[in-house]
Amino acid sequence: MNIKLIEKAEKSHNLNKEELISILKDSSIDKILFEAANRVREKYMGDEVHLRGIIEFSNICKRDCLYCGLRKSNDNIKRYRLMPDEIIDLAKKAVGYGYKSIVLQSGEDSYYTVDMLKYIISSIKKLYIAVTLSLGEKSLEEYKAYKESGADRYLLRIETTNKKLYEDLDPGMIHDNRKRCLRDLKYLGYEVGTGNLVGLPNQTIESIADDILFFKEIDADMIGLGPFIPNEDTPLRDFKADNFTMSLKVMALVRLLLPDSNVPATTAMESLNRNGRIIALSSGANVVMPNITEGEYRKLYAIYPGKICINDTPNQCWNCINGKIASIGRTVSKELGSRKKAI
Numbered sequence: 186m187n188i189k190l191i192e193k194a195e196k197s198h199n200l201n202k203e204e205l206i207s208i209l210k211d212s213s214i215d216k217i218l219f220e221a222a223n224r225v226r227e228k229y230m231g232d233e234v235h236l237r238g239i240i241e242f243s244n245i246c247k248r249d250c251l252y253c254g255l256r257k258s259n260d261n262i263k264r265y266r267l268m269p270d271e272i273i274d275l276a277k278k279a280v281g282y283g284y285k286s287i288v289l290q291s292g293e294d295s296y297y298t299v300d301m302l303k304y305i306i307s308s309i310k311k312l313y314i315a316v317t318l319s320l321g322e323k324s325l326e327e328y329k330a331y332k333e334s335g336a337d338r339y340l341l342r343i344e345t346t347n348k349k350l351y352e353d354l355d356p357g358m359i360h361d362n363r364k365r366c367l368r369d370l371k372y373l374g375y376e377v378g379t380g381n382l383v384g385l386p387n388q389t390i391e392s393i394a395d396d397i398l399f400f401k402e403i404d405a406d407m408i409g410l411g412p413f414i415p416n417e418d419t420p421l422r423d424f425k426a427d428n429f430t431m432s433l434k435v436m437a438l439v440r441l442l443l444p445d446s447n448v449p450a451t452t453a454m455e456s457l458n459r460n461g462r463i464i465a466l467s468s469g470a471n472v473v474m475p476n477i478t479e480g481e482y483r484k485l486y487a488i489y490p491g492k493i494c495i496n497d498t499p500n501q502c503w504n505c506i507n508g509k510i511a512s513i514g515r516t517v518s519k520e521l522g523s524r525k526k527a528i
């Protein structure tokens with residue numbers, strides 16, 4: 186019966202909550218699900234893989250999410266901040282390697298004023314690349330100012346659509362405000378990326394099905410999701426679980442339901458499986474986001490343990506990922522990689 190549901194989703198790109206739950210709970214059909222997602226990816230997105238270089242420019246965060254190593258209560262981590270011109274220099278180097286798109290990511294760090302961010306964004310936009318921001322919750326006015334400076338896209342994972350779970354795990358944060366942010370970003374004309382964590386303590390399969398339906402409901406342009414990986418320096422250190430296959434299934438279902446959205450093979454997947462990104466690229470993903478931060482900062486952006494590439498240079502990552510993509514017969518796109526709506 187679940188095989189029939191996968192066939193239906195491959196054609197109609199629709200499943201209801203019960204159908205999603207039934208597939209998520211059935212481990213006997215995983216291979217069939219991954220192959221269907223791979224066919225839908227090929228049909229709608231082709232064989233090109235888009236590379237987005239991530240600059241992790243500050244690990245300082247005013248939030249205290251229980252799962253995240255950058256949480257403000259973690260005294261076990263050396264904090265850093267890159268200055269605007271250092272960030273711009275990293276972006277210039279990325280363009281030199283061949284990146285057409287970069288992501289500026291940080292903790293929620295109030296040090297960077299709107300004027301500083303406008304300067305950073307507009308300077309990087311002069312390089313004719315797509316700029317994605319991943320800076321957390323801001324006001325409509327701030328999002329508007331960044332958009333006017335040229336930012337194209339914004340990533341803000343909903344993390345979980347379960348309000349209670351979200352507010353338990355992210356003390357002081359309000360789930361409705363996160364939804365407000367996503368609405369504002371859409372309204373302002375950003376390409377909007379969201380996503381969830383898979384395997385959080387007290388998260389149910391039912392709740393994961395709701396997450397997938399939420400991505401479809403808001404018609405997310407990008408969906409980045411990954412396994413929850415317990416961090417020793419957080420209160421969730423003892424919550425051991427292997428969420429790799431479940432994350433991959435959620436990602437494959439996302440591809441079936443949102444066939445023309447950009448879906449990254451995330452770094453967290455590769456942290457749990459040394460071939461994780463290639464497996465993800467063969468199960469529905471069409472984007473990879475290599476790290477282009479330099480030096481010790483890579484190690485210090487320690488959201489979860491086992492993060493890959495912390496001793497590599499941006500140049501090594503560029504060569505490595507290009508080689509991996511070629512090894513599965515795919516090509517690296519030379520375009521900016523905006524979402525092209527097909528349905």
Ligand code: 5AD
Nearest residue numbers: 252253342412413414415453488489
């Ligand atoms: N394991 C995996 N991913 C995590 N994130 C935060 N903490 C963890 C963890 N322990 C993810 C969140 C956030 C993104 C930047 O990192 O989903 O949005």
Ligand code: FES
Nearest residue numbers: 494497502505506
């Ligand atoms: Fe960084 Fe492979 S992508 S070393």
